[in-house]
Amino acid sequence: MRKLSHLAYIALGVVAERQPCSGYTVMKDFQSSSSTYFSGSAGAIYPLMKRLEEDGLAKVERTKAGSRTRRTYTITDKGRIALEAWLASPIPDEEVAFLVDLLRTRVLFFERLTKQQRRKFVKDCRDQLRQRITATQKRIKGTDGLSPFEQVTMTSVLMVDEARIKWLDVVEKELC
Amino acid sequence: MRKLSHLAYIALGVVAERQPCSGYTVMKDFQSSSSTYFSGSAGAIYPLMKRLEEDGLAKVERTKAGSRTRRTYTITDKGRIALEAWLASPIPDEEVAFLVDLLRTRVLFFERLTKQQRRKFVKDCRDQLRQRITATQKRIKGTDGLSPFEQVTMTSVLMVDEARIKWLDVVEKELC
DNA sequence: CCGCTCATGTAACTGGTTACATGATTTA
């Protein structure tokens, strides 16, 4: 069986959680996720769902709706095993290290900015992060029916954003 | 002019910093970077350098070395303007939000793991993060000739990793 | 019946990836 991408594993996890569900459900899940790494575009999800089915990780039930086929996915035993193996497998160092932060990247080239520009950058980022934090807090408390797993996942976003703000203080102190 | 990718801007920044330099230098810079988002593969960098030249953002000086051509890049005025525009432009929300954390993703599906497996996950992650922190600290202090910009950038990695460890404490408390 | 959301899909593209190949130069 071909190696699964991160997108594939996450999609499989979504199916496991929300089954029986449509590709559309999976797509919407990605789109409403607080992480923006995957856009959750139709062009990514629908072919992926097909692949999951081809690989026997999910099974699909087809129903007719007028001229169209409606597809409802459920996870198979094979899919469950693959998902759990992924979840329980030792996390490779590269995955632990796989962190992207586009703010950090820009500071690498701060040399080319004037102090004013740097201060503006720091201020803007701080404002945006604060907004994001408030929004995330609201989402954690406000959304009912949020599983503890989803809550803790969002807490991660919160804590990392707080760390990023603290880091901005360092940036300001050291480089402005 | 075509829109530049993140990789392109970063590469342009590297050229600006290290010029005159070869594509190989840029490649090695990516590979030794503490961020693993880009692999810095030859297949990405060399075509990219060509694109930068085509777009007039970098200029290249060709010298002969035996049967091969050696290329030395420097940034052009146009390139400098593009780079500074990128650096000084307001950071779009999506970029602030563009954070990937593969540990977080897994916890989303923690439901499928036993408490033991969860504890193991937390322990493993914590160990790996601690190692990473130590390594990063060493790199900050140990590497001589590290610019303050590079130092602060690495500090970001440090602070975020520390936040991730604290988050793991929450995971343990709430979910194990 | 209009507009919105649910739902499914495809075509063209893009910007990466891995893997391979090979020559030049330095150093032990």
Place this chain on the structure above:
DNA sequence: TAAATCATGTAACCAGTTACATGAGCGG
């Protein structure tokens, strides 16, 4: 002089992206 590293590149591939198209079904 052999091995390592510097240096340049390409071919095949792949998993995403955007943009487009279209139909079903429901509420006002």
